[in-house]
Amino acid sequence: MDLTSSTIKSLHQGLKEKQFSAAEVTEAYLKEIKKRDKDLGAYLAIDRDGALSTAQRVDEIIARGGPIGQLAGIPLAIKDNILIEGRPATAGSKILKDYTAAYDATVVEKLKQENAVLLGKTNLDEFAMGSSTENSGYKITKNPHDLSRVPGGSSGGSAVAVAANMAAGALGSDTGGSIRQPAGFCGVVGLKPTYGAVSRYGLVALASSLDQIGPLTKTVEDAAILFGAIAGHDKNDSTSVLGASYEGLFEPRLEDLRKLTIGIPEEYFVEGLDNEVAESINEVQKSLEGAGFKFKKISLPHTKYALSVYYIILPAEASTNLARYDGIRYGTRGGASNLMNLYEENRGEGFGPEVKRRIILGTFVLSAGYYDAYYSKAQRVRTLVKQDFEEAFKSVDVILAPTAPTPAFKIGEKTTNPLEMYLSDALTLPVNLAGLPGVSVPVKGREDKLPIGFQLIGKPFCEADILGVGRVYEGL
Ligand code: GLN
Secondary structure (H helix, E strand, O other), rough: OOHHHHHHHHHHHHHHOOOOOOHHHHHHHHHHHHHHHHHHHHHHEEOHHHHHHHHHHHHHHOOOOOOOOOOOOEEEEOOOOOOOOOEOOOOOOOOOOOEEEEOOOHHHHHHHHHHOEEEEEEEEHHHOOOOOOOOOOOOOEEEEOOOOOOOOOOOOOHHHHOOOOOOOOOEEEEEOOHHHHHHHOOOOOOEOOOOOEOOOEEOOOOOOOOEEEEEEEEOOHHHHHHHHHEEOOOOOEEOOOOOOOOOOOOOOOOHHHOOOOOEEEEEOOOOOOOOOHHHHHHHHHHHHHOOOOOEEEEEOHHHHHHHEEEHHHHHHHHHHHHHHHHOOOOOOOOOOOOHHHHHHHHHHHHHHHHHHHHHHHHHHOOOOHHHHHHHHHHHHHHHHHHHHHHHHOOOEEEEEEEEOOOOEEEOOOOOOOOEEEEEEOOOOOHHHOOOOOOEEEEEOOOOOOOEEEEEHHHHHHHHHHHHHHHHHHHHH
């Protein structure tokens, strides 16, 4: 069995049956990283010793005949805006280059309890602002399917780690599409959970009303396993919900799933959508119809406002969240002569151009004279976007849409035109505005072509529905 191309599920099976040891699995991944990552640039930091010592612990448990959970000994990669105690966490920003995390994010704590092997931290757009990983303060990550193309972003490093067999699964964060869009570009599965399903404690905040941590994996089944491990209420994040249950998450009930009606939103198939993407989604619909699903056309009339609303709310929240990088608590302190200079020097040197653009935009839309005209209005339109979905979910159970308007674009293609870059999230960010779960699944039969992802959007806390439909497609 080729260890690095395996799924989490089959690695777990093999470990249980002692076909190979956890140390062998971890070594295989570390070797693959050594071989491939100099060309791909998925990782910012590798924790070889930590990974091997966890693997050894798992092997001891297995040798003792102890039971192991599904993630024990499974090598995973963590986006570098998620904290691991005692390890660097740069969030892709130069301003955090010397920062060491003082505690574990709740998701990391949960993975550690499972004895998952944490291989290292992956590259991202600075503070998760971007759609191509070109905004990282450290390096550019490349798409393994074509090195001249971007992997998507902002969780580009996590998507590439999984796609190039340098991790069995990974965590990313999704504020407007940052898990789903890179998953789509790299041909892997990426789940953005319902807002409140997963704790945000220990995630470097971008826009707190939109951010969610979620899994990137090779299969939908693996995404369910990883999601199951990180979901749940956390007293350290009051927006994480109590008592959510995800029946059928691990063992989907086919008879029930086939009763689900799938909606196709007309507003997602408009000008600007690449032909190949549109055709692929058609094919997916046909396959799912063949599997017994009913389809229905739906309308989400406020979709056209979602991008503008997002680019008011996100910068507003980001400019507030990023105020803490003042050069004193974070940053170099430096030898500035007075407080104002200290702020200016640290923030001026530490932040890249996209982060500055959004801080300026966010501060503007929150300023006294413009708050009502921009920020309050955007909040009201956000409610309309949310209501569109609520209305649609009265007649359908799941929504099918493209993940991104195009396949992966060329490195450098959109860096000089921020608006073009922003448009690549037009189809994912409404889901964040509405707080819904969405999963990107690779369209099949594209082995020799650039990957294309399709998105399944569900009702709040109905991850089991979208992952269930995804699994049916995967099995066709
Ligand atoms: N690309 C989007 C943005 O730049 C989404 C980012 C994200 O989801 N973190 O804001």
